[in-house]
Amino acid sequence: MSAADLPPASANWTARQVARAKPLVFLLALYPALRWVWLGFNDGLGANPAEFLIRSSGLWALVALLLTLAVTPLRRIIRQPALVRLRRMLGLFAFFYTVMHLLGWAFWERGWSLASMWEDVLQRTFITVGMIAFVPMAALACTSTRGWIRRMGHCWQALHRSVYAVAALSVWHFWLVRAGKNDFFEPYAYGAVLAMLLLIRVGYFIRQRRAR
Amino acid sequence: PALPAAPNPEYWLSNKQTSEKDVSSYNNFYEFGTGKTDPLEYAAKMQTSPWTVSVEGEAARPRSFDIDDLRKLAGLEERIYRLRCVEAWSMVIPWTGYSLAALLKQVEPTSKAKYVEFVTVVQPGNMPGLGDRIIDWPYVEGLRIDEAMHPLTMLVFGVYGKTLPNQNGAPVRVAIPWKYGFKSGKSLVKIRLVEKMPVTSWVKIAPREYGFYANVNPGVPHPRWSQATERRIGDGFFAPRVDTLMFNGYADQVASLYAGMDLGKNY
Numbered sequence: 001m002s003a004a005d006l007p008p009a010s011a012n013w014t015a016r017q018v019a020r021a022k023p024l025v026f027l028l029a030l031y032p033a034l035r036w037v038w039l040g041f042n043d044g045l046g047a048n049p050a051e052f053l054i055r056s057s058g059l060w061a062l063v064a065l066l067l068t069l070a071v072t073p074l075r076r077i078i079r080q081p082a083l084v085r086l087r088r089m090l091g092l093f094a095f096f097y098t099v100m101h102l103l104g105w106a107f108w109e110r111g112w113s114l115a116s117m118w119e120d121v122l123q124r125t126f127i128t129v130g131m132i133a134f135v136p137m138a139a140l141a142c143t144s145t146r147g148w149i150r151r152m153g154h155c156w157q158a159l160h161r162s163v164y165a166v167a168a169l170s171v172w173h174f175w176l177v178r179a180g181k182n183d184f185f186e187p188y189a190y191g192a193v194l195a196m197l198l199l200i201r202v203g204y205f206i207r208q209r210r211a212r
Numbered sequence: 213p214a215l216p217a218a219p220n221p222e223y224w225l226s227n228k229q230t231s232e233k234d235v236s237s238y239n240n241f242y243e244f245g246t247g248k249t250d251p252l253e254y255a256a257k258m259q260t261s262p263w264t265v266s267v268e269g270e271a272a273r274p275r276s277f278d279i280d281d282l283r284k285l286a287g288l289e290e291r292i293y294r295l296r297c298v299e300a301w302s303m304v305i306p307w308t309g310y311s312l313a314a315l316l317k318q319v320e321p322t323s324k325a326k327y328v329e330f331v332t333v334v335q336p337g338n339m340p341g342l343g344d345r346i347i348d349w350p351y352v353e354g355l356r357i358d359e360a361m362h363p364l365t366m367l368v369f370g371v372y373g374k375t376l377p378n379q380n381g382a383p384v385r386v387a388i389p390w391k392y393g394f395k396s397g398k399s400l401v402k403i404r405l406v407e408k409m410p411v412t413s414w415v416k417i418a419p420r421e422y423g424f425y426a427n428v429n430p431g432v433p434h435p436r437w438s439q440a441t442e443r444r445i446g447d448g449f450f451a452p453r454v455d456t457l458m459f460n461g462y463a464d465q466v467a468s469l470y471a472g473m474d475l476g477k478n479y
Contacts, residue, residue, distance in 0.1 A: 040449075051301070181418075
């Protein structure tokens with residue numbers, strides 16, 4: 001991209017302008033959940049609604065997580081740093097869909113039995129990996145408030161870098177779900193998007209180093 | 213079209229039957245795609261007429277059967293069977309057909325016929341899933357000869373009193389109710405009597421996950437999920453899972469086939 005393509009500095013959106021778009025982003029991020037409700041009332045969840053909802057929530061959790069990770073590269077590329085104002089909401093939506101995914105598993109697969117859930121976590125690699133991804137994600141969601149950012153200081157950023165591990169584990173979890181069926185197109189596609197989002201960061205980091 | 217048949221009270225269940233809609237819209241038939249609704253969406257293009265089934269291999273009188281002759285080979289019966297998928301869901305389905313043994317006896321299996329192999333049709337151009345290369349097409353399944361001759365093993369031409377919809381394996385398939393659903397090959401074009409255990413499609417892909425026998429067994433978990441319980445399709449949103457029964461509830465009829473076998477190893 002040449003300097004001439006970039007918007008002038010005066011075109012930068014203010015934090016307040018970005019905040020005004022938040023309700024719209026909120027509604028868009030709610031679309032999957034609203035769609036479930038609509039399908040539920042219109043006989044649209046298919047013959048196996050439990051399976052549909054568990055898979056759908058898992059997929060949307062991953063999509064929301066990747067969108068969260070896309071905010072930083074996007075704000076650099078289009079030179080709109082204020083976009084960071086949308087990041088927490090997207091991250092919390094990723095957490096919301098993950099919780100739905102987890103509750104779906106806990107209820108429809110394990111019948112709310114803690115013993116049976118624990119057994120599943122210990123016995124099956126893909127459940128183990130999913131659960132390992134969930135633990136730091138829950139911590140990130142809990143510490144996402146302004147108060148926690150202030151209280152944790154430098155530690156906050158260190159902790160929140162674990163989102164990269166959460167994303168990698170999530171893609172691995174998805175891959176393991178499909179293992180044994182030789183049907184890897186989707187996990188690979190999501191993995192490729194994640195790799196791209198991480199590589200952009202690496203590239204940016206290296207350039208910053210050189211510039212110093 | 214309608215396919216009239218006499219109900220066979222010996223193979224009748226009082227369980228609530230799965231709705232015709234669910235039976236014909238929630239299918240695994242990877243030739244049309246891996247999604248559960250792909251078969252319904254894409255199977256209409258499959259050509260099911262004319263159709264012949266070749267019964268060959270270790271037989272004194274191997275021959276091909278035209279589908280119309282095959283339908284008249286023995287009296288059509290309606291039987292209600294449980295279907296348990298290896299993915300831990302289940303249905304209750306009224307099939308129309310007759311025991312596979314009736315067909316096999318026609319070709320007179322020799323003493324070398326230890327196994328039976330079922331081969332599903334491959335129609336490039338009519339089956340979008342063939343491009344996926346998940347399975348080394350054609351789809352192959354198999355049974356031991358005593359399993360194939362067992363009266364429960366059914367050659368199926370219809371469901372709900374009508375000829376089979378394409379997505380359910382038209383024009384002819386098998387149903388083996390005490391085994392996981394993937395054993396019941398659909399849209400068959402070849403039935404081979406063979407001496408050696410056939411290398412079936414899923415065993416070839418993931419031998420640790422899918423065995424040749426694939427008997428329904430709550431005590432032997434799949435590596436990625438438990439087989440102790442199942443979700444009965446159509447039971448409703450908040451319905452609890454139901455316990456999976458040994459041999460899918462057909463233990464009285466079939467357990468003796470496996471006397472002395474370690475079913476944990478021969479899963």
